[in-house]
Amino acid sequence: MDLKFPDNDSEVKRKSVVNASIVDDDYDEFNSFETLISRCSDFDKLKRIVAWLLKAVNNFKQTYRRKNDLANENEDKLPTQAKSKRLNESKELVKTLNLKVQDVHNAEMTIIRFVQNQHFDDEVQRLKDKLNVKRTSRLFKLDSYIDEKGILRVGGRLARSNLTETSKHPIILPKQSTLSYSIIQGIHRSIGHLGKNAILTELRQKYWIIGANGIIKNIVSKCVICRKYQAPIMQQKMANLPSERVTQDTAPFTIVGMDYFGPFAIKQRRCTVKRYGVIFTCLKIRAVHLEVADSLDTSSCINAIRRFIARRGVPKIIRSDNGTNLVGAQRELKDEIVKC
Structure with missing residues (x-):
């Protein structure tokens, strides 16, 4: 038996719906991106998040461009139903897209460019202007340069070596950034909680973090698994001789x-x-x-x-x-x- 009560009955619990809109006049795109980096401690997860964001922006641009193109076409040449069909096909295509390796790589380069521009703004600008960095700069001894993707890398004398490009010219990152800490922490887990030298060797294959030794020492000292592995053997106090x-x-x-x-x-x-x-x-x-x-x-x-x-x-x-x-x-x- 289905019982229905009137809405104005005092015994019936009413549902409250509250809507709120927040307008932030001080919104800053760079601060928002920096907050995203600081809140995500897993570098692999951060790359996937940024990759999806970049892919979403690109897809929105394509959909908007496709919509404008369809609106500008002559209605005699393309009926309204055909326009709607093509627009819906493009939307469905956007929904079914998945991340690719190149998308994750592009997201990684975007994150690194943002961090480098934030911490090495003066050095990046001087190198773009074909000038040498200042002698007082932290990058002066690294013979740094900017590659074709806008990434700041270590120079050196290994250009004729048969090593990979990332090994010959690692990416420069600052010590103060949360990104550097996340990268070292990820390498520390991936190589099975080995010691400082192993972490530094693996890190140098792709990145050159200024002051990396201090970060590695801090991570290893706080790692519970490493503290178990490196804990000293307890010495039993010997009893009296018989x-x-x-x-x-x-x-x-x-x-x-x-x-x-x-x-x-x-x-x-x-x-x-x-x-x-x-x-x-x-x-x-x-x-x-x-x-x-x-x-x-x-x-x-x-x-x-x-x-x-x-x-x-x-x-x-x-x-x-x-x-x-x-x-x-x-x-x-x-x-x-x-x-x-």
Whole structure:
């Protein structure tokens, strides 16, 4: 059942619609572009945004030009319906367009030109006027020049090298710009959070950022992943030495530690067999005695201990880990002591 209430009913919630228009008399195109660069920390994302903006402006111009051309044509030659059809086709063409690699590249060059004109205005103007930059300029030692696209690049003596043009003549960028920080941060992520030298090497393939070392050091120091990789190994504070290590007036091998190592392959007649080493170390003077065990069973362990006792005397304490053969030898030795 569909119930309808009158609009003037006090129990019915009314919808409020508010419209507002804001007029900014101080609108500045350059400040707006600078705000876009400062708010976008991902350089790849920034290039795509600017590429879409440039493509939209170009498409609007084409549509406007097409509309004017159709309006100026003689109505006898082209009916109104045909004009509308052609105009709608051009609009549909604009809707289906996608970004291309060249569009992103043009957007990158537009961003770089804007940043260079903003920070190197005097140098760019002097180079356009075929003059050298001032000696007090930050670009004086870089032998800078402007290429055919209006991009400020490093000069140098590598013109005859077989390197790429971007490697021979990197693009100059200032240290103070947010763009420089975004580019270095993107390179830092793309190369897998390597160190400062790796970042600087990758950066020099295309860009020459003045004071790049300071920016790289700042980014690496604040990177959580890099801080994990470069964190120093924690040092465990060692406990006090056991009493057996600091007992005085005892003969060597009175208190010993025992362990196995190996195996080692040896030749026995025509066969290759395994043998294990048994190490006895004095816990007081760190002297070492070595024996050879045929296997890892309990009887072989007891034989090694007997040979050690025959050479070094009977120890008071033997310390070892909980190896199966060592635990078995301990059990048999305790049983023999109880029998005695």
